[in-house]
Amino acid sequence: xxxxxxxxxxxxxxxxxxxxxxxxxxxxxxEAPACGFSARTxxxxxxxxxxxAAVDILPDPRIRQExxxxxxxxxxxxxxxxxxxVGGCDIVSEMYESGxxxxxxxxxxxxxxxxxxxxxxxxQPAGLTQIENRLG
Amino acid sequence: xxxxEEIKQRIETSIPGARAEVEDYTxxxxxxxxxxxxxxxxxxxxxxxxxxxxxxxxxxxxxxxHALSLKTQADPxxxxxGQASVGGGEQQxxxxxxx
Numbered sequence: 001x002x003x004x005x006x007x008x009x010x011x012x013x014x015x016x017x018x019x020x021x022x023x024x025x026x027x028x029x030x031e032a033p034a035c036g037f038s039a040r041t042x043x044x045x046x047x048x049x050x051x052x053a054a055v056d057i058l059p060d061p062r063i064r065q066e067x068x069x070x071x072x073x074x075x076x077x078x079x080x081x082x083x084x085x086v087g088g089c090d091i092v093s094e095m096y097e098s099g100x101x102x103x104x105x106x107x108x109x110x111x112x113x114x115x116x117x118x119x120x121x122x123x124q125p126a127g128l129t130q131i132e133n134r135l136g
Numbered sequence: 137x138x139x140x141e142e143i144k145q146r147i148e149t150s151i152p153g154a155r156a157e158v159e160d161y162t163x164x165x166x167x168x169x170x171x172x173x174x175x176x177x178x179x180x181x182x183x184x185x186x187x188x189x190x191x192x193x194x195x196x197x198x199x200x201x202h203a204l205s206l207k208t209q210a211d212p213x214x215x216x217x218g219q220a221s222v223g224g225g226e227q228q229x230x231x232x233x234x235x
Contacts, residue, residue, distance in 0.1 A: 037205075073187065073190070086183075087182060087183055088186075089205070091183065
C-alpha cells in the first residue's frame with residue numbers, strides 16, 4: 001500500500017531549501033533561463049555577485065506543484081534565503097532597486113550598483129550550484 | 137481569457153478597499169501587470185500582500201493567467217510602503233526595465 005504521506009519530491013525541495021542559504025527555483029537554468037522573469041532574477045543575483053543554488057522546475061511539473069504547496073506562492077521564480085521565501089521577480093526587483101536585496105543576501109552592496117534591475121545575464125558566479133538533478 | 141478590466145474588477149471586489157490599475161502588457165491576454173493599493177495590506181509583509189492578490193485568482197495564476205506582475209501598497213499617500221528611508225523616500229523606483 002502506498003504511503004500517502006511519503007512525498008519524496010516535496011522532501012527533496014524542503015531539503016534543498018534548508019541546505020542552501022540562497023536558492024532560486026526557476027524556469028530553465030542560470031545559463032539558459034526559459035522565462036524572462038527567471039532571467040531577470042538571475043541577472044540581479046549575478047550582478048550582486050551573490051552565490052546561489054538554482055533548481056530548474058521545468059523537467060517535472062510536480063516540482064512546481066510541490067514547491068508552491070510548500071511556499072504558498074503560485075508563480076516562478078521563487079527565491080529563498082536562509083529557508084524563507086523572499087519573493088518572485090517583482091519583489092526581488094523592488095528589493096534590488098532599494099538596496100534591500102544585498103542586505104537580505106548578507107552581501108555588501110557594490111558601490112556602483114545600478115539603480116534599475118539588469119536585464120541581461122552576467123558571467124556566472126563561482127559559487128553557483130546546480131542541484132536540479134536531485135529533484136528529477 | 138481574462139481582460140485587464142476583468143482582472144482589475146476582480147481585485148477591487150475581492151480585496152477590501154482596493155484600487156487596482158491593470159495592464160495587459162503583451163496584448164495577449166495572459167501577461168498582466170497590476171498595481172494594487174489597499175488598506176488591507178497594512179501591517180503585512182510584501183510577500184503577504186502579493187499572496188492576497190494571487191489568492192483572488194487561485195489556480196488561474198500559471199494557468200489562464202501566465203503572469204501577473206504585482207506592485208502593492210497599503211496607503212496611496214505613502215510612497216512605497218514606508219520601507220525605511222532608502223533613496224530618501226523619492227518615488228524613483230520604477231518597474232524594472234524590460235526588453
